[in-house]
Amino acid sequence: xxxxxxxxxxxxxxxxxxxxxxxxxxxxxxxxxxxxxxxxxxxxxxxxxxxxxxxxxxxxxxxxxxxxxxxxxxxxxxxxxxxxxxxxxxxxxxxxxxxxxxxxxxxxxxxxxxxxxxxxxxxxxxxxxxxxxxxxxxxxxxxxxxxxxxxxxxxxxxxxxxxxxxxxxxxxxxxxxxxxxxxxxxxxxxxxxxxxxxxxxxxxxxxxxxxxxxxxxxxxxxxxxxxxxxxxxxxxxxxxxxxxxxxxxxxxxxxxxxxxxxxxxxxxxxxxxxxxxxxxxxxxxxxxxxxxxxxxxxxxxxxxxxxxxx
Numbered sequence: 001x002x003x004x005x006x007x008x009x010x011x012x013x014x015x016x017x018x019x020x021x022x023x024x025x026x027x028x029x030x031x032x033x034x035x036x037x038x039x040x041x042x043x044x045x046x047x048x049x050x051x052x053x054x055x056x057x058x059x060x061x062x063x064x065x066x067x068x069x070x071x072x073x074x075x076x077x078x079x080x081x082x083x084x085x086x087x088x089x090x091x092x093x094x095x096x097x098x099x100x101x102x103x104x105x106x107x108x109x110x111x112x113x114x115x116x117x118x119x120x121x122x123x124x125x126x127x128x129x130x131x132x133x134x135x136x137x138x139x140x141x142x143x144x145x146x147x148x149x150x151x152x153x154x155x156x157x158x159x160x161x162x163x164x165x166x167x168x169x170x171x172x173x174x175x176x177x178x179x180x181x182x183x184x185x186x187x188x189x190x191x192x193x194x195x196x197x198x199x200x201x202x203x204x205x206x207x208x209x210x211x212x213x214x215x216x217x218x219x220x221x222x223x224x225x226x227x228x229x230x231x232x233x234x235x236x237x238x239x240x241x242x243x244x245x246x247x248x249x250x251x252x253x254x255x256x257x258x259x260x261x262x263x264x265x266x267x268x269x270x271x272x273x274x275x276x277x278x279x280x281x282x283x284x285x286x287x288x289x290x291x292x293x294x295x296x297x298x299x300x301x302x303x304x305x306x307x308x309x310x
Contacts, residue, residue: 010035010104017056017077020128025121028114033104044095045081051091053105054081060101064093070299073098085111086281086288116277123270126280129287130244136294137241138226155216155260160192165262168215174237177285182276186269190262195255201238207248209266212238217259223251231256241290244283 007030014026014033021029033056038044044055047066055062057078064080065071072093074080084091085108115122160168165187169175175183190213195201201212201219214236221230221239232238238261239248246266273279 013056013058013077013104017079018125018128020124020126020131021121022124023120025118025124028118028121029106032106032110032114034106036103036105038097038101038103040097040099042097042101044097045091046094047091049091051081051084051089052108054079054085054108054111055095056104056106058102058104060103061098062095062101062103063098064095066093069093069296072295072299083288083292086284112281115280119270119274122273122277122280123266126244126283126287127246129284129291130241131247133241133287133290133294134245134247137230138228140294140298155194155258160215160260160262162187165190165192168235168262169213171235172213172237173235173289174211174213174286175279175282178276178278178282182272182278182282185272185276186264186279189268189272190264193261193263195259195261197255197257199255201253201255201261202248203252205249207239207251207253208246210248211243211264211266211269212253213262213264214238215260215262218256219253219259219261220256221251221253237286241287244287 007027010030010033011026014029015021018026018029036055038060044062045051045053057074057076057080059076062074062078062080063071064074080095081091115125156164166184169183169186169190170180175186192215193201193212195217201207202210204223214232214234216234218234219232219236219238221232221242222228230239232240237243238253239251242248242251269279
């Protein structure tokens with residue numbers, strides 16, 4: 001039988017790595033994890049292997065390498081292999097221990113089954129990951145994205161039909177991994193909003209707990225301390241990771257040209273995900289894609305105390 005102190009230590013570790021997880025969810029995660037000690041040089045997986053597992057790093061260092069790209073190094077409190085698992089693709093890089101390491105191993109299928117069974121855990125995991133990506137955005141600043149030309153492109157004159165909302169949602173990167181029925185369920189609860197050039201969608205202090213999908217137009221999202229400006233074009237979720245992190249109350253959103261937006265509350269999104277769990281998988285795929293893009297541009301070459309590969 002596993003020592004109760006070891007179980008508690010692992011539960012505290014999970015709470016540290018996934019700070020958005022509350023209640024008894026960390027204990028349920030620990031039940032999925034198998035401890036593994038790996039000596040220097042051990043290969044966890046090769047590029048091209050199926051993504052059947054991912055790894056929490058307790059101590060040591062794991063290197064993910066590719067002969068044609070910069071290597072990535074992950075130290076304690078990292079999660080290795082979760083990007084490939086979430087995107088349901090073979091591993092893009094080899095992973096090996098560059099020093100003796102202590103790991104906790106999770107089977108990908110068990111992890112996603114748990115997310116489907118526990119809506120609170122699913123939403124907490126999404127928020128936790130989004131908050132970390134948001135922090136990376138703030139560290140990068142001061143601006144992200146460029147407005148695409150909109151000359152001659154005016155919003156449709158009449159309100160969107162249900163099928164038009166569905167098509168707009170299906171085109172959104174956030175929902176690219178969701179199925180038709182899941183997307184249709186969101187179309188039914190999405191409110192259409194219209195804004196003139198220069199009009200505020202929301203100001204600092206409001207906006208949190210809501211997803212805004214930009215159907216037409218260009219929207220500028222901005223904040224101060226630290227300064228960050230993000231330009232969103234049609235097909236974007238305004239705020240992206242900050243929206244999923246429930247941090248839009250830190251921002252002001254302004255239409256740069258006449259714009260049409262679909263508004264969906266967090267509550268509606270997660271309510272629909274209980275019936276359509278692929279909505280959670282879609283949100284996580286969207287976030288890990290953003291995470292992968294970040295570490296591709298800013299490879300973790302050292303092994304700091306916390307460099308999560310999520």
